[in-house]
Structure formats: C-alpha cells, structure tokens
Amino acid sequence: MTVGSQVKSCYSSIKSVEASLELLASKTQELEAHEKLNQAKAIVSEVKNDLNYQVIQLTKEEPQYK
Template sequence: MTVGAQVKACYASIKSAEATLMSLKGKSSDPEAREALEGAEKMMVDIKADLKKQVIYLSQEEPQYKS
C-alpha cells in the first residue's frame, strides 16, 4: 500500500469516526457525555482537515504516491 493510499484510508477512518461521534452525541441524554463527545468531534474535524490537506499535497506534489 502506498503512502497516499494509507493517508486516504486514514482520512476515511476519521470521517467514519466523526460520523459515529455525531450519532452518539445525538443519542446521549447525559450532558457530560454530550460535552465529551462534542469535544472529541471537534478534534476529529481538525484532524480531518489536516489529513485532507495532506491528501491534496500527496496527490499534487508527490505523483509517486498516487493510488
């Protein structure tokens, strides 16, 4: 598996984790749990944005990593 493919797979996993956190947050009735899930969701958004930049970089600047 190329580096580009690994980064893309990681990006997909983060998107899935973010969706799961959003779902759990919506189902939770405990305010503390909702707050914790919201914090984790915000971290996932930041991580996802960073990975997206890396995917774009690898696709444009490093043609050997295209998958």
C-alpha cells in the first residue's frame, strides 16, 4: 500500500468517525454527553481537515498517488 493510499484510507476512516460522533450526539439525551461528543467531533473534524490537506498535497507533489 502506498503512502498516498494509506493517507486516503485514514481520511475515509476519520470521516466515518466524525459521522458516528455526530449521530451519537444527536441521539443522546444527556446534556454533558452531548457536549463531550460535540467536542470530540470538533477535534476529529480538525484532524479530517488536516488529512484532506495532506491528500491534496500528495496529489500535487506526487502524481503517482492520484
């Protein structure tokens, strides 16, 4: 597996985690749990954005990773 495909796979996984956290937050009734899940989602979202940037950079710098 190339570095590019590993980064893309990680990006896909983190998108799934973000969606799961959003779903859990929307289903929970407890306010504190809802807030913690939203905080976790915000952190995961930052990581997702960073990974997306890395995917873009890899694609630009290394055409073989497309």
